[in-house]
Amino acid sequence: MTLRSLFIPxxxxxxxxxxxGPFLIIVAASFSAGExxxxxxxxxxxxxxxxxxxxxxxxxxxxxxxxxxxxxxAAALVLGIPASYALSRYKLPGAEIVRTVVSAPIIVPGIIxxxxxxxxxxxxxxxxxxxxxxxxxxxxxxPYAVRVVSASLDNLRSDIEEAAxxxxxxxxxxxxRVVMPNIRGGIMSxxxxxxxxxxxxxxxxLFLSGPGVRTLPVDMIAYMEIVFDPSVAALSSLxxxxxxxxxxxxxxxxxxxxxx
Amino acid sequence: MxxxxxxxxxxxxxxxxxxxxxxxxxxxxxxxxxxxxxxxxWTISAYTDFFSNSLNQTVFLRTLRLGALVTxxxxxxxxxxxxxxxxxxxxAKGKVTGLVVLPLMISPVARTYAWIVILGRTGxxxxxxxxxxxxxxxxxxxxxxxxxxxxxxQLFLPLMIISLISALENMPKDAIPAARVLGANWFQVFWKxxxxxxxxxxxxxxxxxxxxxxTAYITPAILGGSKVLMLETLLYQQVxxxxxxxxxxxxxxxxxxxxxxxxxxxxxxxxARNKQRSQA
Numbered sequence: 219m220t221l222r223s224l225f226i227p228x229x230x231x232x233x234x235x236x237x238x239g240p241f242l243i244i245v246a247a248s249f250s251a252g253e254x255x256x257x258x259x260x261x262x263x264x265x266x267x268x269x270x271x272x273x274x275x276x277x278x279x280x281x282x283x284x285x286x287x288x289x290x291x292a293a294a295l296v297l298g299i300p301a302s303y304a305l306s307r308y309k310l311p312g313a314e315i316v317r318t319v320v321s322a323p324i325i326v327p328g329i330i331x332x333x334x335x336x337x338x339x340x341x342x343x344x345x346x347x348x349x350x351x352x353x354x355x356x357x358x359x360x361p362y363a364v365r366v367v368s369a370s371l372d373n374l375r376s377d378i379e380e381a382a383x384x385x386x387x388x389x390x391x392x393x394x395r396v397v398m399p400n401i402r403g404g405i406m407s408x409x410x411x412x413x414x415x416x417x418x419x420x421x422x423x424l425f426l427s428g429p430g431v432r433t434l435p436v437d438m439i440a441y442m443e444i445v446f447d448p449s450v451a452a453l454s455s456l457x458x459x460x461x462x463x464x465x466x467x468x469x470x471x472x473x474x475x476x477x478x
Numbered sequence: 479m480x481x482x483x484x485x486x487x488x489x490x491x492x493x494x495x496x497x498x499x500x501x502x503x504x505x506x507x508x509x510x511x512x513x514x515x516x517x518x519x520w521t522i523s524a525y526t527d528f529f530s531n532s533l534n535q536t537v538f539l540r541t542l543r544l545g546a547l548v549t550x551x552x553x554x555x556x557x558x559x560x561x562x563x564x565x566x567x568x569x570a571k572g573k574v575t576g577l578v579v580l581p582l583m584i585s586p587v588a589r590t591y592a593w594i595v596i597l598g599r600t601g602x603x604x605x606x607x608x609x610x611x612x613x614x615x616x617x618x619x620x621x622x623x624x625x626x627x628x629x630x631x632q633l634f635l636p637l638m639i640i641s642l643i644s645a646l647e648n649m650p651k652d653a654i655p656a657a658r659v660l661g662a663n664w665f666q667v668f669w670k671x672x673x674x675x676x677x678x679x680x681x682x683x684x685x686x687x688x689x690x691x692x693t694a695y696i697t698p699a700i701l702g703g704s705k706v707l708m709l710e711t712l713l714y715q716q717v718x719x720x721x722x723x724x725x726x727x728x729x730x731x732x733x734x735x736x737x738x739x740x741x742x743x744x745x746x747x748x749x750a751r752n753k754q755r756s757q758a
Contacts, residue, residue, distance in 0.1 A: 226562040230574060233559040233639075236632060237581050240592030243602070247595055257595045257602055301493035308486035316494045323501050325737070327693035329710055330730040333717060334504035357501045360493060389485070418585040421695040424714065435587045439699065442591065451595070454588030461583045 241458060248452035255448050266452040276453065278430060279437035282351070283417055286433065290355030291363070291412035295405065297356070298363030303393070305364075306371040307379075321361040328421030331357070336425045347428040354422045359412035366411060370404025371397075403472045410468045414461055509734070512727035528728045534712070538732070540623065541709045545691040545740075548630045552638040552687050553680060555631075557668075560642035575643065578636050586633060590700045593629050594620065597701075621703035629697040634690045638683035645679020646672075681748045688744075689737040709733055 243257050251261030270276060301320060304310050323331060331354060340350045374397065382392035398405075423433040432440070434457075442450045480486070512524045528534050563574050581589060596602050597619040604616040619625055649672070657671045673680075698708040707715065713729040716722045 225558075226565055229558045229562040233555060233562075233635075234574070234577050237636065238577060240589060240596060240632065241581065241584060243595055244588060244592045255595055256600065297493040297496055300489040304486045304489035308480045308482070308489070310486040310490055311483060313490075316490050319494045319502060320497045322497060326501075326505055327695075327710065327730075327733055327737070329693075329695055329713060330505060330508065330733065331501060333713075333726060333730070334508040335500065337723065338504035338507050339500060353500045357497055360497055364493070389480075414583060418587075420587065421693075421710070424695070425717065435585055435696075438587050438591075439696070442594075442700075450591060454585065454591055458584040458588055461585070462580065465583050 244451045245455045245458075247448050248455045250448050252448070254446055255451060259448075266448040267456070269447075269449045270453045270456065273441075273449065275430075275432070275437055275441070276434070279432045279434040282348075282431065283434040286351055286355045287413045287416040290352055290416050291359050291409055293352070293356040294359035294363040294412055295367075295408060298360055298408070299367055299405065302364050302367040302371055303397070306368055307376055317364075320364050323357045324361040328358070328419060329424060332422045332425040340426070347426055347431045351423060351426050351431070351433065354426060355416045355419065358419060358422055359416055362411050362415060363408045366408035367401065367404055370401045370407075374400050406472050407468065410464060410472075414464070417457075417461070508727055509731050510727075512724055512731055524724050524728050528725060528732075537707045537709060537712045540706075541692060542736075544623065544627060544630065544708065545688050545736075547627060548634060548691045549684050549688045551627075551631055552635045553684060555635060556638035556642045556683060557672075559635075559639050560646050563639070563643055564646045575640075578639050581632070582636050586696045587700075589633060590629050590697050593625065593632075593701055597625050597628070620701065621706055623702075623706060625701040626698050626706065626708065629701045630691045630694060633694065633697060634687040637686040637690070641679045641683030641686070642676060645676035648679075649675045677748050681744045685741055685744050688740050692736055692740070693733055 247255055247257050247259055248266055249262050249264070250256060250259030250266065251263035252259065298320070301316065305313055305317060310316060335350055335354050339345055339353070340347070345353075378400075379392045379396045382396045383389060387395065418435060419433070420435045420439070423436050427433075427436060438450055438453060513520050513522065515521050529538070559578070563571055563578070566574060594601070598604070599616045599618070599620070601620075603619060604613075607613045607617065653671050653675060654667055657667045662670065693710060694708070695710040695714070698706070698711045699714070702708065702711060704711075704715070709729050709732065713726050713733075716725040716729065
């Protein structure tokens with residue numbers, strides 16, 4: 219073996235160990251029978267996996283995160299699909315401004331968005347924390363929704379809906395019967411990307427928490443500051459497998475990576 | 479192309495108005511807070527106050543330093559990894575790329591939490607060091623700049639590798655063999671051929687890694703603790719502990735300016751080298 223032919227496997231091994239190794243350690247640690255977080259795990263048990271489901275705050279915050287990820291992404295799509303359609307098919311006056319405004323939330327650090335919302339929406343307008351979180355997560359996902367849906371609209375020839383209109387369909391009918399079926403993969407991909415982004419988001423939700431109202435990742439950070447047991451490791455592994463599963467299925471059935 | 483302007487506006491405006499109302503306007507007001515005098519008028523005294531505080535100076539410089547170090551390290555490792563991946567068989571290439579992308583799907587909280595198990599007082603690294611007799615007492619790696627550096631590098635390295643993979647794949651296949659035939663050594667091949675041909679990928683990856691590191695919250699919060707602050711965690715403390723909204727606004731403005739400056743600067747670096755080359 220020459221030095222060069224060794225370079226490739228060794229580099230790959232080191233890089234992948236660095237990127238994936240910590241995750242495997244977390245998975246192993248979550249099967250520990252011991253009282254504290256440790257590696258190598260002390261014995262084998264499912265007690266910490268089971269404990270995750272009994273922690274009251276985890277159940278509440280998981281429900282909240284799920285609601286935000288599904289609801290926020292759906293709302294972002296309801297706003298984003300028409301906007302993408304206008305940007306891709308119409309001569310829209312001020313198209314560049316619209317594009318910049320809807321994709322701006324991606325550029326500004328989340329913690330600033332969360333604080334701005336707290337100070338200038340929640341406090342002055344007496345908006346509830348849950349609604350504020352919903353608005354924040356919708357705004358956060360909107361750029362992804364517009365980007366992914368626009369990409370799949372741009373890949374679809376526009377003359378098929380013009381043909382449908384010419385053949386007597388209304389504009390709206392042409393959209394739902396001709397365009398929608400063709401960009402379904404893109405919309406599903408936007409949904410999954412938005413879901414994962416929203417579910418894992420921390421900084422935006424940091425300031426937007428009230429008594430009993432918190433997103434799951436923020437709750438996990440709060441928990442690990444007080445308790446040093448393997449339950450956060452167990453929860454992290456469960457969540458990781460959940461999102462890997464979702465992405466894997468999406469890739470399998472939609473060819474997810476084409477859109478992202 | 480449809481020409482109906484009213485229809486176009488009706489489709490696009492809800493999204494634009496929503497983003498403006500819940501995002502743009504509140505953020506702009508927040509950023510202006512740091513420049514306003516409570517009694518009316520404008521000032522930059524909040525900024526001079528901020529930078530005259532030595533703790534703030536430390537945090538500001540640490541944030542810049544960590545951002546730069548993480549970007550440089552990920553570029554060096556990223557080139558090695560991207561080279562290795564591009565030279566694989568198509569099937570293996572897809573699988574390895576998948577493994578590189580996989581961490582991006584996992585919650586950053588989980589990914590950062592793993593480093594506590596590895597770097598903590600009774601963590602793997604300390605166990606190994608003591609077993610090998612390198613150190614007597616456990617080292618304090620957690621809650622340090624080193625820990626944040628490692629955490630950020632792991633978080634953002636995949637973005638650099640992906641950018642460089644597509645840059646290397648778009649490079650003409652015979653560029654490297656040609657340079658070798660003409661007598662260039664490997665260092666010259668990289669510096670004179672590969673780097674100029676892939677610098678757009680490097681700039682894209684570098685921008686993502688640098689701005690990501692500047693504005694990361696979870697990593698410094700978990701691996702830096704309450705003592706080793708970066709700008710994001712300082713901002714959080716100013717609000718949650720000190721209730722100092724003016725300082726928070728100042729930090730927010732600095733973060734945004736740094737991100738934008740990095741974007742513009744790196745783009746300029748890329749195009750400047752381009753011009754040089756086309757003139758020569």
